[in-house]
Amino acid sequence: MAEDAPIKEKAPPISLAPKLSPTEWGVKAFFLLCAVSALGSMFLIMVFLFMEAGGLFFMSEEGPGVSLTEFFLSLDWYPTYPDPSYGSLALVLGSLSVTMVSIVLATPFGIGLAIYLSSVAGPKVREWLKPAVELLASIPSVILGFVGMVAVAPFMQNVLDLPTGLNVLNASIFLAIMATPTIASLGDDALSAVSQTVKDGSYALGATRWETISRVMLPASLSGLSTAVILGLGRALGETIVVLMVAGGSAQVPHSLFDSVRPLTSTLAAEMGETAIGSPHYHALFALGALLFVLTLGFNLLAFHLARRWGRSSS
Amino acid sequence: MLEARKGHTHLDRYRREGIVLFFIRLTAVLALAIMASILLYLLVNGIPALSISFLTEFPRDSMMAGGVLPAIVGTVVLALGALLTAIPLGFGAAIYLAEYAKPGYLVSFIRLGVSNLAGVPSVVFGLFGLSLFVTTFGFGRSILSGSLTLGLLILPTVTAAAEEALRQTPQSFREAALALGASRFQAIRQVVLPAALPGMLTGSILALGRAAGETAPIMFTASAAFTLAMPDSVFREVMALSTHIYNLATNSTHIEETRPQQFGSALVLLVLVLGLSMFAIIIRAKLRRGRKW
């Protein structure tokens, strides 16, 4: 066939990657634009939060700007006083207290539920329980806050003989109820991803069900479970209406579970409606918002990082 | 020695097994019990407040009488507006991620954006909406501002659900269409999308429920404590069930006297949101079972 053809250098291989027609290219660009919109929103949120927050720290007609030291380290949040002070520390501690207590409650509950869903429940039960957990997650927070306020607070106040039922513990209970489905559902995904062959290996060596769960499945899905807990934590930290209605609302450093606190989120929700746009108070609230944003972003990035590592190691 | 141990710890191991599994089962019972008691509590206290007039009238006498019709309408309008915002962006993003994107920095960056947007606290969305839509764009407190804010809030949910549905349509559909001489976009539009659409919409219904239940994002962007008339344009502020409950329970001058209204509104909101979620979950299960590929 080709024997008598003149010997010539063969052309190097060409790439076959499809070339898009202008229409196709336009369509792809449009979808890319949509995909970037989430990223763009994140960016815009940051820009607006920090821009508005910046107003607190710079000189204005209203007077000299607030110092960063005061904002971060002062316990005094008195934005409406004639001589206002804008310390966020008590609010941050308020947020951290309810978040930490709620996560202490929600972690065993959520992980237990995840274990039950992934390895204990039969397929029939699982088929019903998983949607039920999803429904629990979809109860609006204002309703949980309402129940905490109207039902649990008076009960707590009477039974424990407290000055108020609107306190760290009550808020934490309802935050835990909100965080549990997140932890349970993500935890179930992580546990279910452990391969059957590994489990069979453990059973074949004479391990019981719990021994298999605790010594094989939990270690294997540890980073997935951590991701679940961290995302639950982020959700509790950012939750607004429950703490606004149930945490009591006093801007103080809590000393016990029964003190009332004023977390960052509830401060924002309670005060933003009553402040003049552009006032120092308005800017101070945006500064709180920016702080909250950075805190939750930190948790989310950590969870994203863990999830990626988990994705890599399990595949 | 080893031989003896193999059988020895038998009883102990099973006793421990029993105790641990008991606690694990307890978590499931507890979860169901919590949900049941919340539902029951609201049903018992809310049903007496419900009536036809509660659903069809405006509030009267400082909210102590009358109904919550404008709040129901406001909630529905805001949630639908949010969906209208989120669906084009979310479906478009999902199509890019599932059909066009090749693994790389851009895609990880986009995914990072989507997952972090999902973690932004709802009250921060409220601040953002206030600053951008209400003030900078000058939309004021309005249906438009509230819908856009809620739309961004549910954008990650809509995107994730749509991408999942697209990924579940088999690769062989795309191959077959391409082999018949379809362009990439033709294959997506004519073959992949029709197959994935039910799943994509189901995910959106779940997001719709979430938008209807949110409070913080609309507090400063859309909601009014009371309106005299139904909204006649997207630049009007509206009442919403969630903020109505919050306002009556914490801010109003007659907190105790409006309890029945509070319970009634809570029950209506709960039925609306759980109804949507349940509807979506059932449809999703049906779709999964009925899928032939």
Add this chain to the structure above:
Amino acid sequence: MVEGDQVIISAREVDFYYGDFQALKNISIDILKDEVTAMIGPSGCGKSTFLKLLNRMNDFVPGARLAGEIFIGGESIYGPDADPVVIRRRVGMVFQRPNPFAKSIYDNICYGPRLIGIKKTSELDELTEKALRAAALWDEVKDKLNKSALDLSGGQQQRVCIARALALEPDILLMDEPTSALDPIATAKVEEWIKDAGMSIVIVTHNMQQAARISDKTAYFFLGELIEFGPTKELFTRPKETKTENYITGRFG
């Protein structure tokens, strides 16, 4: 080139790479019009890769690169002016697993014709009947054209896919192990169809008996190289290459 019979596909010194991996090495082959050509060889030998080069389906594989030339009906399908979409409309393909769309039988068959702008119902009806008859499926499905194609049996689904490809009246039909997901009865029906089709068909199969039953010519691939190509009877009874002999005797026992 071969004299007399008409060559429809002609590959010249084709090298093909997935990234850095060379999947095909210096393949040259002439495939004749209206013949059934089978491609056999152990998995990973490059037979499916070669098949997918013929309708440019490998374009979608990341890192795909090609050297050499392939002509279909005398035109270079990897030349600068070649349009992959047009090529795919002229070269039909049937896949390993039946892959009808989640649409009615009718809409499946009309998919290709509609892509090229045929909209009139009467024309589409006619094409559908013709394609289904050609795929020997018309009598079985003529009363349920509006039913989902996914409700059919596996063998019927595969014949819907054949009809769907035929509706564009392609010059060549490529079949990538078209019976590997089918039961013996359905396989027999598809094989029977291939034998009677009277069109240019290139079929990849891992089943040597199938190649022997249905093809006029057989090509044996091994490790990305075309080892032997010739009339099926000769290749199976008097293989020229030891490698071919080892393969077919190993399988035939």
